[in-house]
Amino acid sequence: MDKVNIMEKLSLFDEHWSPKVVGELNGQYVKLVKLSGGFVWHHHDDEDELFLVLEGTLRMEFRDETVTVEAGEFIVVERGVEHRPVVEDGEVHVMLFEPASTVNTGNVRNERTAGEEWV
Amino acid sequence: MDKVNIMEKLSLFDEHWSPKVVGELNGQYVKLVKLSGGFVWHHHDDEDELFLVLEGTLRMEFRDETVTVEAGEFIVVERGVEHRPVVEDGEVHVMLFEPASTVNTGNVRNERTAGEEWV
Numbered sequence: 001m002d003k004v005n006i007m008e009k010l011s012l013f014d015e016h017w018s019p020k021v022v023g024e025l026n027g028q029y030v031k032l033v034k035l036s037g038g039f040v041w042h043h044h045d046d047e048d049e050l051f052l053v054l055e056g057t058l059r060m061e062f063r064d065e066t067v068t069v070e071a072g073e074f075i076v077v078e079r080g081v082e083h084r085p086v087v088e089d090g091e092v093h094v095m096l097f098e099p100a101s102t103v104n105t106g107n108v109r110n111e112r113t114a115g116e117e118w119v
Numbered sequence: 120m121d122k123v124n125i126m127e128k129l130s131l132f133d134e135h136w137s138p139k140v141v142g143e144l145n146g147q148y149v150k151l152v153k154l155s156g157g158f159v160w161h162h163h164d165d166e167d168e169l170f171l172v173l174e175g176t177l178r179m180e181f182r183d184e185t186v187t188v189e190a191g192e193f194i195v196v197e198r199g200v201e202h203r204p205v206v207e208d209g210e211v212h213v214m215l216f217e218p219a220s221t222v223n224t225g226n227v228r229n230e231r232t233a234g235e236e237w238v
Contacts, residue, residue, distance in 0.1 A: 001195075023169065026147065062120055076143070097144070
């Protein structure tokens, strides 16, 4: 029964917007991701998505509001809801909790669509 | 779309071994719990359980080994595996990810079995 050290896992990659799987349970993945700048507007048809901010400030844009999520806070983006994560300053570290089927760009497929990768 | 501040939620209760639900997604609950002392040996027939330590040191006992989980680390206890969380010194704060159906004492029902409570 292995434990996972979050800082250690974060030290293993530098790319932005490319979530790394660090755990699996009940058909859900725990992922770590580093964010900087703005992402693409998208939604997930069948998956709710949790963003737990570990470091920095994440701005989660919705079509009708923007929620600022600081370190030590999380937000759940429900399935079907269009959203766009944005980091205005520096880099943000986030832990994601979502179904194993979740693709980072949701309904959109482009050069930022990431494959499944464990660290 | 509301965010959740973990420290704020932790300030709302003092009991030990009584997990509070702070979020829900994909049939899973996010819970916060404060631990002190030793718990009961138990397992969950159908649920894997993630323990993310936010503060303090958690000793997770299994029948054949013990894993020490520090702040910033998590451990996934797979379904069917007997375990016993123990806190030797002071208090530990933990975030749990687990199916909404999960009962804290698993296959055991006793005075430490907690009902579902949101904060």
